[in-house]
Structures are given as C-alpha cells and as structure tokens.
Amino acid sequence: MTADVRMAERWDAWSCGNGVSRLFGLADDLDGAYQRLAVTTAGLVDWRGPAAERARGRMQVAAGTVSGLAGLVRRAADAVRVGLPGIAEAARLATAPAQTFAEAADAVAVATSVDARIATGLATAGAAPAPAIPPGGATPAEVARWWIALPPHLRHQLMEHQAGALGRLVGLPADVRDEANRRQLTRLLARLRAERDRLAGSLLTVPLQLSRATLLKSMLTIAESVERTLAMLADRRLSARLLTLDLIDAGRVAIGLGDVDRAQNVAVVVPGMGDDAGHGVPGTVGRAADLLAEASRQSVQSTAVVAWVGYAAPGWRQVTFPTRARTGGRVLTADLAALAAARTGEPAHVTLVGHSYGSTVVGAAMQAGPRRADDLVLLGSPGVLADRVGELGLSGRHTYVGEAALDPIADTGVFGADPGDRGFGATRIRVDAAPGRPWPDAIIAAHSHYFDPGSESLRNIARVVVGRGSDVTRPGATS
Amino acid sequence: MPELYVEPHILAGAGRTLAAERSVLSDIADALVPAFHVIAAALPGSRTAHAAGHTATTLTAAVRAAAAELDHLSRAVTAAARDYQVVEQTTAAGIERDNRAAT
Numbered sequence: 001m002t003a004d005v006r007m008a009e010r011w012d013a014w015s016c017g018n019g020v021s022r023l024f025g026l027a028d029d030l031d032g033a034y035q036r037l038a039v040t041t042a043g044l045v046d047w048r049g050p051a052a053e054r055a056r057g058r059m060q061v062a063a064g065t066v067s068g069l070a071g072l073v074r075r076a077a078d079a080v081r082v083g084l085p086g087i088a089e090a091a092r093l094a095t096a097p098a099q100t101f102a103e104a105a106d107a108v109a110v111a112t113s114v115d116a117r118i119a120t121g122l123a124t125a126g127a128a129p130a131p132a133i134p135p136g137g138a139t140p141a142e143v144a145r146w147w148i149a150l151p152p153h154l155r156h157q158l159m160e161h162q163a164g165a166l167g168r169l170v171g172l173p174a175d176v177r178d179e180a181n182r183r184q185l186t187r188l189l190a191r192l193r194a195e196r197d198r199l200a201g202s203l204l205t206v207p208l209q210l211s212r213a214t215l216l217k218s219m220l221t222i223a224e225s226v227e228r229t230l231a232m233l234a235d236r237r238l239s240a241r242l243l244t245l246d247l248i249d250a251g252r253v254a255i256g257l258g259d260v261d262r263a264q265n266v267a268v269v270v271p272g273m274g275d276d277a278g279h280g281v282p283g284t285v286g287r288a289a290d291l292l293a294e295a296s297r298q299s300v301q302s303t304a305v306v307a308w309v310g311y312a313a314p315g316w317r318q319v320t321f322p323t324r325a326r327t328g329g330r331v332l333t334a335d336l337a338a339l340a341a342a343r344t345g346e347p348a349h350v351t352l353v354g355h356s357y358g359s360t361v362v363g364a365a366m367q368a369g370p371r372r373a374d375d376l377v378l379l380g381s382p383g384v385l386a387d388r389v390g391e392l393g394l395s396g397r398h399t400y401v402g403e404a405a406l407d408p409i410a411d412t413g414v415f416g417a418d419p420g421d422r423g424f425g426a427t428r429i430r431v432d433a434a435p436g437r438p439w440p441d442a443i444i445a446a447h448s449h450y451f452d453p454g455s456e457s458l459r460n461i462a463r464v465v466v467g468r469g470s471d472v473t474r475p476g477a478t479s
Numbered sequence: 480m481p482e483l484y485v486e487p488h489i490l491a492g493a494g495r496t497l498a499a500e501r502s503v504l505s506d507i508a509d510a511l512v513p514a515f516h517v518i519a520a521a522l523p524g525s526r527t528a529h530a531a532g533h534t535a536t537t538l539t540a541a542v543r544a545a546a547a548e549l550d551h552l553s554r555a556v557t558a559a560a561r562d563y564q565v566v567e568q569t570t571a572a573g574i575e576r577d578n579r580a581a582t
Contacts, residue, residue: 007524019517026507026514030542033500033507037549040496048484051559058552059497065545066504069538073511076534080518080527087522119526122534 008094008111013087016080023077030070031152037063038153067153072125075149079121081344082145086114125149133158133165140334140341143171148344159183167245170338174260178241185226185245192220219247221278226253229282233257238289243306244335250312251277252331255285257292258304260339265303266348267291267465268373270332272356272380276313284309287451291353291465294458299466304348310335311361319357322364322385322415329364336365336372351375351465355450359384360415366392374398375464378426379450379457380407383415389425399426400464400472402457406446429464430473431457487563494557497549504546511539 041059044052093107134146147155147169158166159180164187166172167180199213226245233240233255244254260266269291271284288307295303311328318324332352340347352373354362362376363384371393378384379402386392389399403410403420410420417424432455450457460472515535519528 010523011525012521015521016518019514019521022510022514022517026510029503029507033503036496037500040493043489044493046484046486047490052485055552055556055559058548059493062545062548062552065548066500069542069545072538072541076515076538080531083527115522115525115527119530122527122530125534 006094008090008107011087011091011094011111013084013091016087017084020077020081020084023073023080027070027074027077030066030073034063034067034070034152037066064151064153067151069151071149071151071154076122076125078145078148079125080118082121083114083118086110086117090114133162134169138169138171140171140338143169143338144173144341147172147176163187170334171341173342174241174243174256177243178256181242181245182230185223185230185242188219188247189223189227192216192223196220218251218278222247222251222253222281225278225281226255229255229285232282233285233289236289238292240285244310246277252311253277253281253309254306254335255281255288256304256306257285257288259302260304260306260348261342262345263302263304263348264346265295265299265301265351265466266306266339267295267303267351267353268306268308268332268336270308270310270328270352270354270358270361271313272354272358273314273316273319275309275358276311277309280309280313281307287355290451290453290458291462293453294462295465298459298462298468301466303466305465306339308332308335314357320414322360325357325360325364325385325415326368328361329366329368332361332365333368333372337369340372349374349467351377353377353379353461353465354381354384355379356409356447357382359419363392363415366394375467375469376400377402377429377461377464378419379431379461380404380410380447381419382409382412383417384419385415387417387424389419396425396427398469400429400460400469401426402429402431402450402460404431404446404449404457409447427469427472428475429457429460430475431455431460485563487560487567490556490560490563494553494560497553497556501546501549501553504542504549508539508542508546511535511542 037059041056041063044056044059047056090107090111093103093110096103096107134143138146150158159176163180163183167177167184172180196216199216226242230240230242238257239259241256241260242253243256243260244252246252267288269284269288271280271287274280275284284307288305292303292305295305311331312324313328314321314324336350350373352362352365352375354360354377356379359378359381360383362378363386366373366376367385373394376392376394376399378400381401381403384392389396392399399419401419401424411418413421419426420428431450432452449455450461452458456473463469463471512535515531519531522528
C-alpha cells in the first residue's frame with residue numbers, strides 16, 4: 001500500500017499521540033499487576049508441600065506472562081511514538097498550499113516511509129519475544145527502545161544479576177543507570193577493599209603483585225572519591241544520579257544533578273587539566289552544584305547539570321597536546337547522544353560548559369559528529385581546535401567566552417585561535433576580577449574562579465544555560 | 480512423606496489477589512482495542528491502521544488468556560485455602576472431642 005497526498009492530509013499526529021499515551025498507560029497497569037502478583041507469590045514462601053510447589057510455579061509463570069505482556073504493549077506504543085514526528089511532517093507536507101509536483105512527491109515519499117516503519121514495528125511488537133541485552137555496538141537509540149520494551153521481570157533480573165553491564169549501556173534512563181551504577185559501586189568497593197587488605201598482608205616483591213597493587217590503588221581512588229561525593233550530595237539533599245562509572249585506566253565518571261531526562265535545560269560541565277576521574281570528581285560536582293543553584297535563581301524553567309569527568313584529563317606532561325581532547329570529544333559526543341536518546345519528551349536545551357582544557361574537549365566534540373548542543377560556554381580556554389566560531393557548528397550568538405584579566409591560559413591560543421579574540425566571532429561574557437591574592441596564587445586564582453558562587457561569571461554561565469544568552473553582561477559593563 | 484506446612488488465611492489472601500488481578504487484566508483487555516482504534520482512526524488509509532487492528536487482536540487475546548489463567552489459579556488457591564481450613568477445623572474439633580472423652 002502506498003500513501004497518497006489526500007490520505008496523509010487527514011492524518012492527525014495529536015490524536016495518534018493520544019492513543020500512544022493510552023497504550024503506555026495500559027502497559028503501566030500491566031506492570032502494576034505483575035508487581036502485585038510477584039509480591040503475592042513471594043508471600044507464599046512458607047507454604048510447603050507438593051501442592052505449594054505446583055501452585056507457586058504456575059503463579060510465577062503467570063506473573064512472568066503478565067510482565068511480558070506489559071513489554072509487548074509498551075513496545076507497540078513505542079513503535080508508534082517514534083513515528084509521531086514523521087506523521088506530523090507527512091501531514092504538514094500534504095496540506096502545504098500550492099505544491100509543485102516535486103513537493104507532492106516528497107510528501108508521498110515521507111508518508112509512505114513513516115507509515116511502513118510504524119506498521120513494521122507494530123507487527124513485530126505483537127509477537128516477538130523481548131531481545132537479549134543489546135550488543136556493545138548498539139546505538140543509544142536502540143538501547144533506549146530495547147529498555148522501553150523490556151518486561152519488568154526481566155528488568156528486575158538484569159538489575160539483580162548484571163548491574164555492571166546495565167550501567168555501561170548508553171541510552172538507558174538516568175534512574176536506571178543510577179541504580180545499576182550504585183549497585184556496581186557498592187560491589188566493586190567491597191571487592192577492591194578486600195583485595196587491598198589481602199595484598200597489604202603480603203610482601204609486594206613479585207612484579208605482578210606490584211602492578212596489581214598499583215591498579216588496585218587507582219581503581220579504589222576513583223571509587224572512593226565517587227562514594228564520598230555521593231555521600232556529600234546526599235547530605236546536601238541534592239538529587240544526584242550516577243550516570244557513568246568506569247574504573248578502568250584513567251576512569252570515567254559522570255554525575256547528573258537534577259532530572260536530566262526531563263529537565264528543560266541540561267548543562268554539561270567539562271573540567272580541564274588534572275581533573276581526571278581520580279582527582280576531579282568532587283571539584284567538578286561542586287561547580288555543577290553551584291551552577292545548578294544559580295540557574296534556578298535565573299529561571300523558573302527546570303534545569304539539570306551533569307558533572308562530566310568522562311575523559312582522561314591531561315597532566316602537565318600531556319596538556320600541550322590535543323590528543324586527549326580529541327578522544328574526549330568523541331566520548332562526550334557519544335554521551336550526549338545517550339542523554340538525548342533516553343528522553344521520551346521534548347529535547348532539552350543543551351549547553352556545554354568547558355573550562356580550560358575542557359573547553360578544548362568541547363571544541364573537539366562539536367566537530368566530532370552531529371550537533372548535540374545548543375550553546376557553548378568556553379572559560380579560560382587555550383583554544384577549541386578551531387580558528388572561527390563557525391567551525392563549531394554554532395553562531396557567535398550561541399558561543400560564549402569568559403576570560404579573566406590575569407588568566408594565563410586564556411590568551412595562549414595553543415589549540416587554534418584564541419576564542420576570546422574578536423576575529424574568532426564568539427560572544428564575550430563578563431567575568432569578575434580574580435580575588436586578590438599574592439603572586440603566584442593570583443595567576444592560579446585568575447584561571448580557576450569562573451564558577452565562584454555569587455560571581456558575575458557564574459550568573460552569566462547560568463543565563464546561557466537557561467536559554468537567556470541574550471541577557472549576559474559583557475566585559476566592561478556593570479552588573 | 481513430604482513435609483506439609485500451610486497458613487490457610489495467607490492462601491485465602493493470595494486467592495483474592497489473583498481474582499483481583501484477573502479483573503484488572505480483563506479491564507486492560509477491554510481497553511486495548513479502543514486505544515489501538517484511536518491510532519488507526521488518526522491514520523486513515525495507512526498500513527499502520529491495518530497493523531494496529533491486527534496487533535490489537537493479538538494482544539487482547541494474549542491478555543485474555545493470561546486473565547483466564549489467573550482465574551483458574553484464583554479458584555484453585557481459594558478452594559485449597561477452604562479445604563485446608565476445613566481440615567484444620569475438623570482436626571481441632573476431633574482433638575477437642577477426644578479431650579472431653581478423656582476427662
């Protein structure tokens with residue numbers, strides 16, 4: 001069956017979305033029935049005897065069937081949900097006035113394509129079993145759709161037995177990644193501490209033991225830093241989600257503050273030199289928390305901030321090379337795609353906030369793939385691997401640069417042109433003078449005070465994050 | 480002889496839950512076709528509308544089958560609870576009679 005223009009004219013994406021919402025609601029009802037059946041079956045644990053075994057077995061199967069049905073209904077709903085923008089587009093093209101022949105052909109092509117895609121998705125939703133955990137190469141969108149369709153009893157099983165694998169999947173909702181990564185953190189801490197104690201009791205003379213001890217120390221440093229940071233956030237009653245936890249090599253950690261899956265604005269703070277997963281988590285999370293607090297003062301819109309300690313931040317020896325920025329940029333791009341895929345509502349307004357070498361990572365990310373951010377804030381930047389703002393895929397009105405007067409890094413232009421130069425084309429924002437300190441602390445302070453609470457610099461970053469970039473104050477202006 | 484342990488009131492509660500969930504599933508089965516119909520009606524003439532009708536039929540049948548299984552289980556568990564209660568009451572009454580006869 002091929003769609004024609006008159007047919008697509010009568011398509012109604014809004015009503016279709018209404019039907020989708022009803023299906024998701026029925027899937028939730030099936031989830032609830034499954035949960036109650038599972039609890040009831042578990043409550044019969046003391047009932048013993050041949051009849052008990054048979055009845056419990058059948059009840060477990062029945063609960064699993066209900067859970068599976070929840071997955072099938074949700075998969076059917078999702079098959080239509082992902083096609084809603086296409087339906088709206090097909091209807092818009094079909095109803096456009098005074099069409100040329102080519103435009104009419106385009107409308108038919110769009111309608112036919114979206115219709116075929118949804119129909120195929122619906123047909124498989126009614127029958128196919130839930131697929132196994134996606135392979136490593138699955139895209140965030142594929143992972144997101146797999147999770148949506150996964151029956152609740154299988155979700156529960158995976159969380160219980162494969163939390164590590166689950167936490168590594170990109171595209172899952174933030175709450176799921178958080179639960180999986182926290183379970184994994186608890187497990188890893190227990191294992192690593194036990195091994196540390198075991199090694200402490202032996203003489204570290206064998207080279208293999210020494211290298212194991214070094215690796216262990218590095219992994220424990222990251223894990224304990226994350227543990228302390230999460231405890232600090234809990235003490236401050238800040239809603240935090242452990243989005244990424246990887247202890248291998250330099251490690252990777254990302255902690256989301258606020259509801260990253262639903263917030264209207266999402267900012268990602270990317271730290272610079274020395275702030276790798278072993279050393280940069282508490283500081284980056286602290287800056288993210290200060291930014292979130294300021295954003296909530298600047299706008300009533302919902303905002304979430306991700307402290308992204310997700311790349312091998314360089315030390316002194318590597319900081320003059322762009323290699324780590326390029327690698328980090330690719331990883332950041334993938335993580336941004338994962339955040340976008342996990343959202344079921346409107347896309348967020350996304351701002352990348354890069355400090356120092358972190359701004360170089362941001363520059364690399366913007367050139368590494370499809371555009372994933374709406375605004376950029378580059379602070380104390382040694383360059384973004386570009387000579388003009390256009391190379392980042394955004395205009396100067398969406399690329400903001402903060403440079404403190406005495407910041408020794410900001411004017412170096414090590415990685416491309418100095419983003420603060422007029423010729424680069426970005427918008428300069430006002431940042432406060434560094435707090436008065438004696439030499440050489442004044443230099444360090446000038447490069448590291450951009451996120452100070454109550455500062456004009458933090459206010460300006462927050463204005464960009466909440467979509468009020470036009471309200472930033474410029475250098476020389478009074479706040 | 481296999482070990483036997485049962486608390487009839489918990490079993491009776493489980494029977495009630497199974498019956499309640501059977502009712503929930505029946506309601507869901509009733510609501511599936513109208514929900515799919517909303518989608519089909521919003522996309523007249525499309526393959527999606529056709530597939531929605533087919534999927535609605537398949538899923539509704541599957542939910543009704545699950546509801547039927549819960550119905551069987553509910554009846555069986557409720558009957559078992561009742562039988563165990565009868566056994567318990569009969570045994571208790573027998574022991575009471577024996578006690579009276581002995582005194």
